[in-house]
Amino acid sequence: RKLDKTRQDTLYFDSYSDVTIHEEMIADYVRTNTYRTAIERNSELIRGKVVLDVGAGTGVLSVFCAQAGAKKVFAVEACSIAEQAVKIVRQNNLQDRIEVIRGTVETVDLPEPVDVIVSEWMGYALLHESMLNSVLYARDKWLKPGGLILPSKAELYIAPVCDPVVEDRLHFWYTVKDQYGVDMSCMSDFARKCIMNSDITMNFVSIEDVLSHPARFAELDLYSVTAEELRSVKGHFRCESFGCSAVSGFCVYFTVTFTCPDKQQGLVLSTSPFKPDTHWKQAVLYLDAPVSVEQDTLVSGEVSMFPSEDSARHICISVDFTIGEQKRQTKIFSIPDWSSEAQP
Amino acid sequence: RKLDKTRQDTLYFDSYSDVTIHEEMIADYVRTNTYRTAIERNSELIRGKVVLDVGAGTGVLSVFCAQAGAKKVFAVEACSIAEQAVKIVRQNNLQDRIEVIRGTVETVDLPEPVDVIVSEWMGYALLHESMLNSVLYARDKWLKPGGLILPSKAELYIAPVCDPVVEDRLHFWYTVKDQYGVDMSCMSDFARKCIMNSDITMNFVSIEDVLSHPARFAELDLYSVTAEELRSVKGHFRCESFGCSAVSGFCVYFTVTFTCPDKQQGLVLSTSPFKPDTHWKQAVLYLDAPVSVEQDTLVSGEVSMFPSEDSARHICISVDFTIGEQKRQTKIFSIPDWSSEAQP
Numbered sequence: 019r020k021l022d023k024t025r026q027d028t029l030y031f032d033s034y035s036d037v038t039i040h041e042e043m044i045a046d047y048v049r050t051n052t053y054r055t056a057i058e059r060n061s062e063l064i065r066g067k068v069v070l071d072v073g074a075g076t077g078v079l080s081v082f083c084a085q086a087g088a089k090k091v092f093a094v095e096a097c098s099i100a101e102q103a104v105k106i107v108r109q110n111n112l113q114d115r116i117e118v119i120r121g122t123v124e125t126v127d128l129p130e131p132v133d134v135i136v137s138e139w140m141g142y143a144l145l146h147e148s149m150l151n152s153v154l155y156a157r158d159k160w161l162k163p164g165g166l167i168l169p170s171k172a173e174l175y176i177a178p179v180c181d182p183v184v185e186d187r188l189h190f191w192y193t194v195k196d197q198y199g200v201d202m203s204c205m206s207d208f209a210r211k212c213i214m215n216s217d218i219t220m221n222f223v224s225i226e227d228v229l230s231h232p233a234r235f236a237e238l239d240l241y242s243v244t245a246e247e248l249r250s251v252k253g254h255f256r257c258e259s260f261g262c263s264a265v266s267g268f269c270v271y272f273t274v275t276f277t278c279p280d281k282q283q284g285l286v287l288s289t290s291p292f293k294p295d296t297h298w299k300q301a302v303l304y305l306d307a308p309v310s311v312e313q314d315t316l317v318s319g320e321v322s323m324f325p326s327e328d329s330a331r332h333i334c335i336s337v338d339f340t341i342g343e344q345k346r347q348t349k350i351f352s353i354p355d356w357s358s359e360a361q362p
Numbered sequence: 363r364k365l366d367k368t369r370q371d372t373l374y375f376d377s378y379s380d381v382t383i384h385e386e387m388i389a390d391y392v393r394t395n396t397y398r399t400a401i402e403r404n405s406e407l408i409r410g411k412v413v414l415d416v417g418a419g420t421g422v423l424s425v426f427c428a429q430a431g432a433k434k435v436f437a438v439e440a441c442s443i444a445e446q447a448v449k450i451v452r453q454n455n456l457q458d459r460i461e462v463i464r465g466t467v468e469t470v471d472l473p474e475p476v477d478v479i480v481s482e483w484m485g486y487a488l489l490h491e492s493m494l495n496s497v498l499y500a501r502d503k504w505l506k507p508g509g510l511i512l513p514s515k516a517e518l519y520i521a522p523v524c525d526p527v528v529e530d531r532l533h534f535w536y537t538v539k540d541q542y543g544v545d546m547s548c549m550s551d552f553a554r555k556c557i558m559n560s561d562i563t564m565n566f567v568s569i570e571d572v573l574s575h576p577a578r579f580a581e582l583d584l585y586s587v588t589a590e591e592l593r594s595v596k597g598h599f600r601c602e603s604f605g606c607s608a609v610s611g612f613c614v615y616f617t618v619t620f621t622c623p624d625k626q627q628g629l630v631l632s633t634s635p636f637k638p639d640t641h642w643k644q645a646v647l648y649l650d651a652p653v654s655v656e657q658d659t660l661v662s663g664e665v666s667m668f669p670s671e672d673s674a675r676h677i678c679i680s681v682d683f684t685i686g687e688q689k690r691q692t693k694i695f696s697i698p699d700w701s702s703e704a705q706p
Binding site: 036037038040041044045047050051054076078081082085102105106109110187190191194197198199200201202203204205208209212213 | 380381382384385388389391394395398420422425426429446449450453454531534538541542543544545546547548549552553556557
């Protein structure tokens with residue numbers, strides 16, 4: 019089933035019309051506070067300047083920029099949440115400096131080029147919903163040469179993980195006989211096929227379930243990356259298992275980095291399982307069945323991320339991997355299309 | 363958007379192809395153990411008899427019936443989970459007494475009429491997914507005169523409730539200024555409209571959030587109710603508030619009762635908030651805005667449940683209510699059609 023572009027966009031923009039997603043994003047302290055801090059730390063580069071906020075949502079980043087001294091902020095938002103952004107701008111008495119523009123960044127007309135682009139464009143597994151394309155479009159069309167992009171770098175990581183919840187769920191069917199007197203252990207294999215499927219599952223991975231140091235497999239420089247390059251983001255990885263365990267799958271997560279004039283390293287917004295939780299959680303990719311590893315077992319391969327053929331906003335992740343002495347395998351994952359799914 | 367019947371059925375039956383829903387149902391101890399106990403207590407009426415299990419799923423109720431001495435059990439299941447039921451029947455060495463039949467009860471041909479119909483047909487808010495129609499069809503076509511139906515009675519209840527989670531979510535927007543220095547309090551009104559909408563929300567209601575004794579508003583006798591009567595299940599209710607609070611909405615829940623030869627009252631499977639949790643949770647219907655009540659404030663009205671015009675398997679609930687001195691209001695609720703919804 020191939021969705022036409024208009025239908026895809028309608029579904030995409032509709033999903034931001036509900037308050038829940040905005041509540042989740044604002045309540046995500048790691049996200050919102052890192053943006054706030056990054057904007058404050060860049061106030062020297064923002065003061066008196068013109069800013070474009072791509073996909074402004076409720077406009078909170080635009081307000082941060084105005085508070086950091088921006089002369090003018092264009093808050094571009096395609097969804098009806100723009101109406102709330104207008105109210106919030108007025109409530110904070112910033113209507114002279116923030117202009118909320120309802121429309122897509124690809125179609126809106128700004129009165130002038132901008133000095134700064136700020137955007138919170140990251141989706142699940144970084145690229146799901148691919149709003150980054152809109153940021154790159156805005157960069158090429160509206161950013162002055164030498165302008166600032168916040169954030170300016172994104173990095174992708176992978177690590178093998180075990181998943182005790184999946185293990186419990188597969189074991190559950192062996193417990194039914196004791197509980198109800200019916201042997202349902204044969205369901206465990208069916209459960210494995212249902213649970214360890216090709217969906218990209220968004221979950222919080224616990225630190226103790228990460229089985230090796232994560233490996234960085236890709237880096238995107240937002241000043242130079244092209245939309246064409248986003249059609250295939252890939253890289254190799256090589257991990258060594260910490261100890262004896264069973265690999266249920268891989269976890270993929272990202273960081274984005276804000277350059278800061280006063281900080282060599284930049285400010286990092288991380289969605290790592292080793293850092294405080296964010297609403298992005300981690301992307302979990304299950305193998306077809308758990309694979310045992312020992313200490314220092316090599317887990318290596320290549321990850322490739324690309325847009326789904328059915329819907330360009332949906333990401334697919336292909337993992338080509340070898341675990342220890344096992345032969346190389348490939349599994350392709352995608353985010354389930356909830357819009358075509360039956361209800362429970 | 364009106365789904366054609368075939369598409370509706372495909373979506374409906376597909377949703378039972380995943381292990382998760384079956385795991386949830388089997389793991390629901392209240393559900394599975396009440397059926398097990400009811401079948402055991404009726405073993406005198408089941409022993410040596412022919413049983414029809416409508417919508418057998420994994421076949422667990424069929425196994426209970428065989429264990430209670432049934433001569434023959436026809437386990438009718440339309441979804442592919444029937445393949446797992448076949449394996450489970452074999453694993454329990456009951457293949458001589460349980461025949462798994464893949465198909466809908468409306469189309470399958472049984473070799474003989476049955477003495478007993480057992481079915482776990484209850485959906486959210488009892489009637490969502492309206493599998494009860496299939497049970498009534500099976501009763502009229504296959505049940506011998508004087509045959510047994512398990513369960514044989516369903517009752518529906520309503521009570522006014524407050525919802526502290528909704529209150530917290532509406533209050534959240536007033537806390538943003540302290541946290542990030544941006545006044546977003548104007549979002550609270552938008553949040554209220556999004557959250558206190560016309561969806562039937564499935565939630566666990568805490569005992570302390572139920573604001574009056576629940577009122578029973580409808581009763582269905584499975585021996586006599588007709589499909590036509592299911593097209594409008596309604597009744598009046600009258601509740602008196604325990605004390606001062608704010609009514610966020612109503613909670614609707616059900617019980618089903620199994621007659622037992624050894625027990626005057628029958629065995630009750632309850633989804634009441636005052637009883638242990640089940641996977642059915644409770645159906646919560648939000649008002650447009652909270653309404654204050656004091657001790658003994660009268661909350662009364664009429665509830666009507668009917669199939670959605672868009673999809674006969676989807677239930678709508680209309681509540682016509684008066685709270686204290688407020689004027690009478692009507693609000694119509696439905697279960698959101700997740701199959702046409704965008705993903706977050």
